[in-house]
Amino acid sequence: MIRLRIQRIALPRNALILTDTPRPDCADCDGVGGIEYDYGDYETGEYAGTDWEPCPCSTGWRVVLLPLPNRPRWLRRRVNHPDPWGPVGYSDEPPF
Template sequence: MPRLRIERTDWPRPGLYLTDTPRPNCRDCDGHGIQEWDYGDDTGEYAGTDWAYCACWNPNGRWLFLPLPRKPLPRSGPDPWASNEPPF
């Protein structure tokens, strides 16, 4: 069963999305949603860290809950309200 939260995002379209979250009491990832492990080279020195998503979480699990309007694009050209004429 997914653990859902609400997230506001602009991609792929502006809206409020229901987003899956990692299981908080997962023994494999301690609720972080990813598993990390360090590895070394042939001499035993640190060479980097690998990671993988945990099975308790689907990072692509998002469903549009409420679409939001897009921001209007800025107009180009002169401002029709900018004038040096007096208001009377």
């Protein structure tokens, strides 16, 4: 049985999609949709990464409902650049 939900994705382009939801009472994945496990390097035995195995209770079914437009350049948030018109960060001072 497919349990549908609406989700927003960003790659390869912003869009709203209709996708399958994993069973919340699944004994294998506890409703997450997959099983995460760590693996090590064969020779040294040290941690080499984490892999994800999808659970059979959730299919990879998805349909794009609505492609979302990209934000105009002047509305995009600048994260690493200081604001040229004011101080960086927040202030405890009152606005006036």
